[in-house]
Amino acid sequence: MPDSPKAALRPLRDDDKDRILAWRNSSDVRAYMYTDHVISPEEHARWFAGVAGDERRRYWIIEAAGKPVGLANLYDIDPRNRRCAWAYYLADPGVRGMGLGSYVEYWMLQQVFETLGLHKLWCEVLVSNEPVWRLHETFGFRQEARFRDHVVKDGAPQDVLGLGILAPEWRERRPAMAERLKSKGFEPPR
Secondary structure, eight states, rough: OOOOOTEEEEOOOGGGHHHHHHHHHHHHHHHHHHOOSSSOHHHHHHHHHHTTTOTEEEEEEETTTTTTEEEEEEEEEEETTTTEEEEEEEGGGGGTTTTTHHHHHHHHHIIIIIIEEEEEEEEEEETTTTHHHHHHHHTTEEEEEEEEEEEEEEEEEEEEEEEEHHHHHHHHHHHHHHHHHHHHHOOOOO
């Protein structure tokens, strides 16, 4: 799957370990994760070691102009039921608002439906993270659930939205989303 000259997703490497810990512990990323605590190097090392060889998870580093700026992943990959979940974050605030999130979304949808041949992609997003769940809806995701008081953030319960998209819905939406990427200066991944 070719990448745009402005953006790329590449597989995780061992030398990403420290960078990802810093990202996970940054207040910008932690604000939208389910956990609030600062992740210790030991906890992170266990998580990072668990990523390797786990067929139910895949991770990619998001790059902008050759610089690592975020992380995208698939998890709960279920070939029998032909579905999986996903998440991503842009850890570098300097790349937000430039269309990179749209590129990542398009790339991941292509990965799930065209490369892996799955039927459904789903995700969970804090209700307070409106820009992300609105972006998902733009790409064709539908709200399937609202989990009330699902997580505690900064000592207060927060609702979480469950969103999903099916392969035929993506294929119908894909041409419009390819045009969206082009309007932002990105070449749509194939």
